[in-house]
Amino acid sequence: MIELDPVYDPKKYESKWWNAWMKGGYFHAPVDKSKKPFTILMPPPNVTSQLHMGHGTLYTVQDILVRWRRMQGFNALWLPGTDHAGIATQMMVEKAILAEEGKTRQQLGRAEFDKRLWAWKEKYGGMITDQFRRMGFSCDWDREAFTMDPGLSKAVRAIFVDLFRAGLIYRGERLVNWDPALKTAISDDELEMKEITGALYHIKYPLADDPETTITVATTRPETMLGDTAVAVHPEDERYLHLIGKKIKLPLVGREIPIIADDYVKSEFGTGAVKITPAHDPNDFEIGKRHKLPFINVMNPDATMADNVPERFRGMDRFVARKEVIKALKELDLYEKDEPTRHAVPHSERSKAVVEPRLSLQWFVKMQELAGPAIEVAQTGKLKFYPDAWKKTYLHWLENIQDWCISRQLWWGHRIPIWYCADCEGVTTGLEDPSTCEHCGSTKIKQDDDVLDTWFSSWLWPISPFGWPEETEDLKYFYPTDVLVTASEIIFLWVARMVVVGLKTRGEVPFKDVYIGATVCDKQGRKFSKTLGNGIDPLEVIEKHGTDAVRFTGTAQAPLGGRIRMEVTDFESGARFVNKIWNASRFLLKYVDPKKPLRKLDAEKLTLPEKWLLEDLASKTEQINRCLEQYRVNEAVELMYHLIWGSFCDWGLEVAKETLNGTDEAAREQTTSVLVYVLEGIMRLASPVMPFVTEEIWNHLPVHPQWARGPSLVVTKYPDAAQLMRFPEAAADWASFQDLVTGIRSIRSQAGIPPKDALDAFVHTSTGSLKTLFETEGGLVRRLAGLKSLVVRTGDGGSKGPALVYVGKGFEAYVPAEGIMDVAKEVKRLSADVSRVEKIVAGLQAKLGNESFVARAPEDVIVTTRAQLDNMATQLSSLKKNLASLQG
């Protein structure tokens, strides 16, 4: 007898097995050319972020895939790491320092601030990886990477230099998205458009030579008028034709600006006349370039008004200035009116500040040319999306790609490897820091102060941790990786860019498949977010239910794509399941003598329930492997659930109880051999999902001659249906057997007969094989259905006295119920059944009566339909006969 603890205590076993796995080094994947690699790149979480169940689920999916492939014999690598997350991290550290010491980063100085950043990274980066360990993630911790590690930084530098030298990185003065709170440029992809109600202000601009005549412009941003350098109208707008070419004297400023004509202006919008502020609006910027207008920047980096505006507005915040400008215009009687309008305003994703288009000198990557190959691989199927619909999103972005602004006015990140020369116009770059200007040889050179966008290092994730730009063994062996599992919101920011750079540097996609997981929301359907505080903390749930329960529940309800609504109580079902597995194993092991070797299974000697159980193990194994191959993880998990609970526990163990408790030694040996064999298979199947509880149980299992074992379950061979025993005919017999047992249970339960009352029953069947089956398994039927006798007869007999009847497929089961039967209730039940079956029969008859069906449907469908009709018709007549006898 092998004893397990009465209760599975997750805490007790989780740390034990985690340590054992680490000690065994099972998750470390060195290059091994004798094995095929299977690689997943972990999307590196930001060092600042705390994980919620959304990530938890997505990462568990990856872990399941990696563990499954590892057990299949692949050299499985799950590469973990974290991202320095430039803006996000700097923001948090700045905030913390301000709160604790009342200092700004400028007051601390760049070097000191840098130290604080690294200290922060050490602290929080560690917290995240701790969470990962608690989740049981089987990453190769020896390879843990950070985007600012020396090696990865070298890769950033190398790609910058490459692209710069290829003319794909350039510096330009352009209107960028400026975050006035963080005082840095941000890329288009870091914007959040928010629909807000603003106002469309109508302002009168007087002509320079005729102040009595005015032209009214409409704007949502009156404060920018201080930087206006033109007024534009549509070239064919008859209302304004006569004014084109004339000058306006800009109110409040006094500058004379032209009235120009441009197609961009929509006559029907507003007044049909637009003020043009090239330095503060993207469209105006374009018009400004077309018409060679001056660009007047009227704001400081923090979005206060600059010194080039009239004194009255200087230093004012842009929103205060807006009101003040309106006030001033009213004083001049140049303010006409305002009307409310809904419009989309770009906000900074990080600081939430309203983004200010700002004219500044920034570094850009030319994306169009680079995007070409990335588009092609998606079109040709070298890159596949699961679900496929995301391909469109990916392509749409790449096909409309804009140049990527990569410079950030931050301190946390990779410093731009560009040196400016004090003596000439040229810039110098290189893999090593230069000491002289490569154009004029001057030593007076100074490095750019700015850093690179975080994503400029993240996009190298498929190559940089493997040592690129060196042609390392790692790189050759692991690249391209197999599948990327991530969330839809970073398809542009990250996925597409990795494909771009992967193709550019390696000429091959960085991963063949992209799995986009479901968005995890709360019960109200709101996305988990830090600001809402509605996320579920994995550690909290683990504390309560254990890691395996959390992993099971999370992935059982995580289909591809889509959205799942999750709440804390959902995890109870996982806990129940783990408990069930534990108890079932504990029960079985009580009957196992560790000193007695288990038997090899002899197909000739196996009983029907044993054959069926083995067949079920094999067929579920086949399905589980197929589901995992297609990334249908939730379906695989569900199959495991039914195999364990529905098949192994509810039937396998229930059927075996008598033998296990009986005196027939040989039978007991055989049964325990079969059950341990199946349990071994189950533990292997479930290990990727529930690694801890399965490992603990597995280590108590006696060795079965038909299962070769590894040193730990996590590196023991995953079941392969092709190598398992199959008994397809047993499955059919078993279905009839179950039909009979559940049929009798059902009628007796519905009739309100207490479970303790042992009943007599008899079965009629005209099918020879069923008669044999029921006779052979009669004892089992009696026990499972609570009978004291079961008589099997041929032909359709009917009952002599009052009896409850169950009409199954190919048989009728009767339970004589003299005196206890409520005839009216029975009549009602049978009548309902009759009408139910009648409908089915009618449907099938109509189908087969339809000539086109018979003519056009495939042969096998017709055969099946005929068989169905036969079956149902027999059932129907049997039901009718019994109903009649009840009524007569």
Added chain:
RNA sequence: GGGGGCAUAGCUCAGCUGGUUAGAGCGCCUGCCUUACAAGCAGGAUGUCCGCGGUUCGAAUCCGUGUGCCCCCACCA
């Protein structure tokens, strides 16, 4: 303004390439403390598969359309 997705039992959702008597978990009802598990066992109820058209021998499944939600993209001041 474009693009995509979703609508299936009271709730959360499965249902892969069209052919099932449409499923699971939770919840609900009935009966059981049957010595693995009451975090359990047995049984049960509940669905015009969002509406309307169409394709097809056959549609929850494919197409169109309407309605209702959700997401992404977008420079109409």
